[in-house]
Amino acid sequence: MSDKVRLALDVMGGDFGPSVVVPGAEIALSRHADLEFVLVGDERQITPLLAANPRVKARATIVHADVAIRMDDKPSRALRYGRRVSSMWRALDEVKYGRADAAVSAGNTGALMAMAAFNLKTMAYVERPALAALWPTLRGESIVLDMGASIGADAAALVDMAVMGAAMARVVFDLERPTVGLLNIGVEEVKGLEFIREAGQILREANLPSLDYRGFVEGDDIGKGVTDVIVTEGFTGNIALKTGEGTAKQIGEYLRSAMSRTWRARLGYLLARNAFATLREKMDPRKSNGAVFLGLNGIVIKSHGGTDALGFASAVDLAYDMARYDLQAKIRSMLEAYHALRPVPPAAPVEAAS
Amino acid sequence: MSDKVRLALDVMGGDFGPSVVVPGAEIALSRHADLEFVLVGDERQITPLLAANPRVKARATIVHADVAIRMDDKPSRALRYGRRVSSMWRALDEVKYGRADAAVSAGNTGALMAMAAFNLKTMAYVERPALAALWPTLRGESIVLDMGASIGADAAALVDMAVMGAAMARVVFDLERPTVGLLNIGVEEVKGLEFIREAGQILREANLPSLDYRGFVEGDDIGKGVTDVIVTEGFTGNIALKTGEGTAKQIGEYLRSAMSRTWRARLGYLLARNAFATLREKMDPRKSNGAVFLGLNGIVIKSHGGTDALGFASAVDLAYDMARYDLQAKIRSMLEAYHALRPVPPAAPVEAAS
Structure with missing residues (x-):
């Protein structure tokens, strides 16, 4: 470049x-x-x-x-x-x-x-690209992927996404070893879908130098910013993203309606308008607009x-x-480092079938 | 009774x-x-x-x-x-x-x-129970199921959930023909997971007298209250619920912090405290506490x-x-009415295997 x-x-x-x-x-x-x-x-x-x-x-x-x-x-x-x-x-x-x-x-x-x-x-090494978004959290921002580039995933795809998401976190957040969580419906290791548990085991055992795997996270952990990167299959990721956006809009609507109902509330709103401006800015979806195909x-x-x-x-x-x-170089070197660790060699490139 | x-x-x-x-x-x-x-x-x-x-x-x-x-x-x-x-x-x-x-x-x-x-x-007729929750929306409340009673579903399970959720909506909202949506990642009929599309087709063709099927809804439609009942598989439902709860908490935190930063904001907060009380009440998770196993x-x-x-x-x-x-009678009669319409007879009861 x-x-x-x-x-x-x-x-x-x-x-x-x-x-x-x-x-x-x-x-x-x-x-x-x-x-x-x-x-x-x-x-x-x-x-x-x-x-x-x-x-x-x-x-x-x-x-x-x-x-x-x-x-x-x-x-x-x-x-x-x-x-x-x-x-x-x-x-x-x-x-x-x-x-x-x-x-x-x-x-x-x-x-x-x-x-x-x-x-x-x-x-x-990458079978399917993933779409990664920046999600505003109480700690700042996290990277959440896949937001719906593809539907369905297996353990290997989740692990690749973890590696690619961590590479992106190194670029965006300037971190040496970003923390990564797998989205699941319970934090215990025995819970949730089989392929997620399997991905967790692979990540834990790989213990990569450029990625700090922290285990499972739940839906309400995203907004807390418990990890820098949160990995999930595309269908669930898209539902989570839109549900979060919908909830934010809904509360904004409640707030607007509550603040305009009485003269005291309207006066209070005027006095606190800088505070409301700060809040609006924090909740402004334009600020975190843009998702990356990894x-x-x-x-x-x-x-x-x-x-x-x-x-x-x-x-x-x-x-x-x-x-x-240089996101691309970081992804490539992290993918290579991970696949070099794997007991089985990467699959040979398939003949062009399309 | x-x-x-x-x-x-x-x-x-x-x-x-x-x-x-x-x-x-x-x-x-x-x-x-x-x-x-x-x-x-x-x-x-x-x-x-x-x-x-x-x-x-x-x-x-x-x-x-x-x-x-x-x-x-x-x-x-x-x-x-x-x-x-x-x-x-x-x-x-x-x-x-x-x-x-x-x-x-x-x-x-x-x-x-x-x-x-x-x-x-x-x-x-019911293979697995589902957990249904009341979700506060801009229109009031919707019923969302399954919140995680079981993981994974097929088209038949989603249809059963639609019928049971509608029966619950008749009880809770006192509606003759509740509207029902299937949670998906796009509203077009060609989008999303195969078993969801299949469930949509079954519901459309069945055209049940006690259930008004409205097609696919997306994550951000839940908070809008676009349908009385929203049906999804348990893993996704649990993630959506917790993501929504997490976002609500996150915004509450932003709001608290913004309202205490300056004396003007604090004064504004005092003046508008009834409005904030209304907002808090609307967002109070205790008010919609309780989920039903259907x-x-x-x-x-x-x-x-x-x-x-x-x-x-x-x-x-x-x-x-x-x-x-009498939720139970409503569920039973709606399940019977639906299964009476089906081209294939319900499966014979399995021999007790447990």
């Missing part, structure tokens, strides 16, 4: 496309002077936005793409009409051919997952589709960190 | 045993004059508490039991030393032999599940182990409603 960090942005992704992506890039540039962008999308929509976003104008090149992936298409359909020609695919191409250090898209998650796996391929030959960041420029800028910040502190 | 509702209380269950259960029963009696109790546990610990709880004293009989199930024992171990002799088992006996309309225990969940299934047996030959309610008298009283209220409005 050069001294610059160069990010490919799928400008057409998300509910608002260029009108969010370009201003989001502008905000991120104000925080990272060493950023450069490749804006991939419809040139006619991008160019008019550059006047109002002078930093982007000075630091970006445009790669035109005619096709935009729709937010509600099935992955198979998106691949059919979007392969090679869509802004999403071409943003990934920038990473694949070394012209960008990472790609960021607010587009259709399933399509992004499918295109990224298809175009960039998974790393050695296990691909290239860094790919997924932004929420419905976010605004501030939220998109967070996803760009995340991409910047992942590229600047 | 007589004109009284008679509940068997496992007085030794929970972290605090009689010192919470007896005062909890006293509170519930102040709300339901037609309640009677069978207090099952150590007579020497129960009797001294009756003076301070005169309503209970007037309306309860004591069934002595020497053995109390410990909160951290594995179910198999609890069954070994607690079968027939423990307060938990004997509270279930009261239901089994028709001397009580329901049993309430704040004891060890796994042990209660095992003893209840072993002692009361499951209803016809699918057993008898009503069994599980209270949180760590709750206080007010929380235990909520679990008693729930038991009262379930018994008073």
Whole structure:
């Protein structure tokens, strides 16, 4: 990587496309002077936005793409009409051919997952990529994966996720030996699903130098921030993430309604408005926007589709960190260290079947 | 059932045993004059508490039991030393032999599940009981099941849970045709796990008169209260419940900390304290304490182990409603109506293998 960090942005992704992506890039540039962008999308929509976003104008090149992936298409359909020609695919191409250090898209998650796996391929040892998100906790933030990149897992997949998540924690939190927990429905070793217990045993016995395995954690431990990394299968991870988000919204709603019911409450609210602002900021989902696909030959960041420029800028910040502190090298070396310990050699690469 | 509702209380269950259960029963009696109790546990610990709880004293009989199930024992171990002799088992006996309309225990969940299934047996058609909880939502409350009575499920088990959950909703919410959703990671019919899609298809095609199937719901739909009943497999349900609880605690912590940081915030808090009291009440887990085992030959309610008298009283209220409005008959008739529709006859009862 050069001294610059160069990010490919799928400008057409998300509910608002260029009108969010370009201003989001502008905000991120104000925080990272060493950023450069490749804006991939419809040139006619991008160019008019550059006047109002002078930093982007000075630091970006445009790669035109005619096709935009729709937010509600099935992955198979998106691949059919979007392969090679869509802004999403071409943003990934920038990473694949070394012209960008990472790609960021607010587009259709399933399509992004499918295109990224298809175009960039998974790393050695990794069967399926995982989607890792930053989860705000009482201690700061934790990394939770998989948030739904794939459904179902076995013990080996959970262990790979633990290793990849710990690599990401080293980058994001700057830790030598991040703590890792496996999400389960009880903390006792005898509890929960067989494949989770098996993964726990593998992690405990491996006793890796770059990963401090702490055993099982439960749903209410996530918000406490008991470990830096929490690993779970994709279906459960997605349900947990959305349930947490839903609960936060629900309490915000209760709070708004309680604070507007009487004049005393409204006056109290006015007096304490800085405190409420702090609270709102802590609960602001835009601040932790951006999830990382781990296990691909290239860094790919997924932004929420419905976010605004501030939220998109967070996803760009995340991409910047992942590229600047070399997530890929850390994942590779940790995966190799782990698989070198294993009693059985890694499976030979399968013949291309797709 | 007589004109009284008679509940068997496992007085030794929970972290605090009689010192919470007896005062909890006293509170519930102040709300339901037609309640009677069978207090099952150590007579020497129960009797001294009756003076301070005169309503209970007037309306309860004591069934002595020497053995109390410990909160951290594995179910198999609890069954070994607690079968027939423990307060938990004997509270279930009261239901089994028709001397009580329901049993309430704040004891060890796994042990209660095992003893209840072993002692009361499951209803016809039901392979495994499910644990259903009341979840506070923006619309009021929803019923979510299974909260972890068993791990893993197939389509048939999810459909049975939908039917049983709807029967419970008819009792708790007094609805003719409760709405039901299946928890999944996308609302589109093509998404998620195979057995969930299959359950959705069965429910849609059955089009039951007593259950309005509304399709898939996501984690963030639970707090919105989009359906009266939300059905999921036990592992995921437990993770969702605890993640929601954890998020609520986390936000409460943020709020406390924000409101005490400056004098303006503290003053604002004082002015708005009635509003905060309302909020606290809405978020009070004691108010929705109590989960119901569905699918057993008898009503069994599980209270949180760590709750206080007010929380235990909520679990008693729930038991009262379930018994008073005849949950069991509603579940039976709905299960029969559903299975009568099925193209294949129900499986013949298996030979007792245990």
